[in-house]
Amino acid sequence: MTAVPPRLRFAPSPTGDLHVGGARTALFNWLLARSTGGRFLLRIEDTDKARSTDESTRAIFDGLKWLGLDWDEEVVFQGANLARHRADAERLLASGHAYRCFCTSAELEERRKVAAAAKDAFKYDRRCDRLPAAEVERRVADGAPFVLRFRVAAGETAWEDLVHDRVAFPNKDIEDFVILRSDGTPIYNLAVVSDDIAMRVTLVMRGDDHISNTPKQILLYQALGVPLPQFAHLPMIHGTDGKKLSKRHGATAVGDYQHLGILPQAMVNFLALLGWSPGGTFEEVMTLEQLVAAFSADGLLRKASVFDPKKLEWMNGQHLSRIPLADLEPRVTPALVAAGLATADELAARRDWYHRLLDLLRVRSRLLDDIVRQAVPFFREEIEYDAEAVAKQWKDADAVRPLLAATRETLAALATWDAAAMEEALRALAESKGLAGGKLFQPLRVALTGLGVSPGIFDVMLMLGRERTVARIARAEARLAELVAGG
């Protein structure tokens, strides 16, 4: 690793939501900064005014904040640095590293088409670089529009990549790329280099789809007389079909996962293990703090990985069960409120009860929504009976009804309302009827929750309280009577 703490940056263009690929890039930059005492900077690359939007910028901020990735200095908006970009381009022109090109995009496109038809690789032929000085002056005087192209010298451009080791490009394969548009605005590679220099970025870590940009940027650094940063190119994240992650793979924005009920802790943990490994055998479920402690550029992998939603859900279930209740509560409360089950005030008023409920439900949940769904019978006064559960557990209504009645009476007569007392009395009741415990507990579960699935039956009754428990059983008896009557 670098001797001095590195300065890293995440530089997305605000042309859409923060995607998981971008989030992973941001995460690795952040992780490396936090684990080395370096700095993590954020730059919004909004030089493409046509595609950049404020909503996108906001989505990026929100996504990063949700993930818990904070940045260290003022956000840099690339569009604000136009003057410098332009000055750098002019400097390159003055120093002879760039030249004016009068070819129009229409002409270029035509030549590209011709080359494609002939199955030739198109590369700008430098015709404008061969223009006599007088001709160039004449055209400029005439007001002819021109772009600035970087003059790529012969040779080879290579660098020692932190993840790929040595990567090299023969300069003959790099065309004289445009650095300044005819309207005086900078092209990506120039803007990036100019800004990275200005921000004193020492380590550029980004997706490996940028590998082919790197030799161009290196050439720019050299022409500008500035020492090179280190480069690290991260492998891509693919969809289950092996192709680059895109809309047709379903949820790809971090916001999508937030709404699906994924915890940021799980998202970060899952993403961290895509393209990075601490090596050896290790516990996969980690907190952000543990990730920071374990992270190192040495563990960066080069192979593209497939985004597996199944594992993300498992990871989420793990975090759901492990994080402090105090951290879980603020994630669940809004969902409960949105579902109309309770108000935030009501929940706050019986916080102990609420926390006990969360503790009961989170173990059997993978997504936040699973908690909400299971919480319903604990909040609604009137429960609904799940048809499947009724069909299975209340099949023999004539037998179940008296059993429930006896259960109700037993519970109502209990000296104390605690699990041990319930269990002792109910098991005794079942035994007196010659039944296994389950034969009593299952119909009771349906009576209390309307569902075939719930936390342990004694926990359910404890959470419900004696009064509601008894009332629900009575109501179930009535419902059973209707069923027998053919209702």
Place this chain on the structure above:
RNA sequence: GGCCCCAUCGUCUAUCGGUUAGGACGGCACCCUUUCAAGGUGCAGAGACGGGUUCGAUUCCCGUUGGGGCUACCA
């Protein structure tokens, strides 16, 4: 087409020349058990292919194949 990157179970990965190729997710089975989860145990499942180098290659080199990325006056 050209250039570049990549290649271990279906997926995420361990292995830094010598292992019965290990773990996790998912799948299956069993255990626990009042249901569902969680947890525990077990089973199936991988070095793309061909050449080298070496006493010995998953590991190093070359090639083939396959996959991916880039190829704009987008970023």
